[in-house]
Amino acid sequence: MPLIKAFPGLRPANGRAEDVAAPPYDVMNEAEAREMVEGRPWSFLHISRAEVDLPVGTDPYSPEVYAKAAENLAKMEQEGVLVRDAKPCFYVYRLTMGEHVQTGLAAVASVQAYDNDRIKKHEFTRPAKEDDRVRQVDALNAQTGPVFLVYPSAVAVDDTLALIAEGAADMDVTAADGVRHQIWVADDEKVVEQLTREFDAMPALYVADGHHRSAAGSRVGAARKAANSKHTGEESYNYFLSVIFPHNQMKILDYNRVVKDLNGLDKEAFLEKVEAAFTLEMSDTPVKPAGTAEFGMYLDGQWYRLSLDPARIPADDPVARLDVSLLADNLIEPILGISDPRRDSRIDFVGGIRGLEGLEARVDSGEMQVAFSLFPTSMEALMAVADAGEVMPPKSTWFEPKLADGLVSHVLD
Structure with missing residues (x-):
């Protein structure tokens, strides 16, 4: 056949x-x-x-x-x-x-x-x-x-x-x-x-x-x-x-995240926890990540650039190395308390075709409290996951x- x-x-x-x-x-x-x-x-x-x-x-x-x-x-x-x-x-x-x-x-x-x-x-x-x-x-x-x-x-x-x-x-x-x-x-x-x-x-x-x-x-x-x-x-x-x-x-475009609340944290406590895993810089303009392990974050009308400590990036796991996994494993789950993004109603996903202004609109309206912009998953990364017989996290790619x-x-x- x-x-x-x-x-x-x-x-x-x-x-x-x-x-x-x-x-x-x-x-x-x-x-x-x-x-x-x-x-x-x-x-x-x-x-x-x-x-x-x-x-x-x-x-x-x-x-x-x-x-x-x-x-x-x-x-x-x-x-x-x-x-x-x-x-x-x-x-x-x-x-x-x-x-x-x-x-x-x-x-x-x-x-x-x-x-x-x-x-x-x-x-x-x-x-x-x-x-x-x-x-x-x-x-x-x-x-x-x-x-x-x-x-x-x-x-x-x-x-x-x-x-x-x-x-x-x-x-x-x-x-x-x-x-x-x-x-x-x-x-x-x-x-x-x-x-x-x-x-x-x-x-x-x-x-x-x-x-x-x-x-x-x-x-x-x-x-x-x-x-x-x-x-x-x-x-x-x-x-x-x-x-x-x-x-x-x-x-492949970025597939971004928005979250309804800070998991009971106030803004200062949340930022302090984020800084324990990421280098955190304020930005005067919307942050479109330039490479892997870099993220934009929009909170309370302010953009931030997040850079993950390279020591936190797994060397040989094609799923855990994905940017969607790095954000989930280092911030969304441990800090925001979302362990199952497929079923948790506190998180939603925004395709990159809507632009960074789509993220700002969701937060500025009060519907969501924080947004994250991601670097797009590469086709090579997708193929590596498939070749390994593994499964990507939900909403990893937007074609x-x-x-x-x-x-x-x-x-x-």
């Missing part, structure tokens, strides 16, 4: 990509999704967030939502808004956000490789979110949300993708956030064979974003395999929809730009 395969994608008909393309299903709330579909009858949100077509307050996990999603997908196919390619293809996918450009490959990835940890993970998943994705795939009989994978940059692959992307794109959409999404259909059999072979020679791929979607792909594949007495391994359910980018083109939903889907025959 190859690591990746070409597939006959279900995608917008010529001239319809702009009508269909939508942000990922999990980056907005219901109210925002309802606003986004106003005047857009063919937005893919009618499939990925089908509650927008049901009464306000409908449980997004109710059977009616999945049934509505299937109805909407069928309608988009019947109306010719979505069409399926006649033969297996790869799809070169380029994202452009300002000066940043990354070019990857939309393909289906092997469930077997995922189960055998050749497609490596770095996060735990939550059962409720996994169940949701499984029900969505089963209702649609299609995988519509691609898993964001990374491959160790390989010159031959990178060059092939860049060459394909020299011509006019088959789909070219600039989203409301200014990110440009371009897709080129790669259906030449020799190119398909070459890319399949070159990816198969790679030791591993890495899940960057989409752990619940990849886990759901594995679960759907296992269930359908068990139900198929004539299973061969060639069935479409043995693969899950992915877009795969080279690791050195990835853009930008995001993939769009609806530009190519994988039908399960």
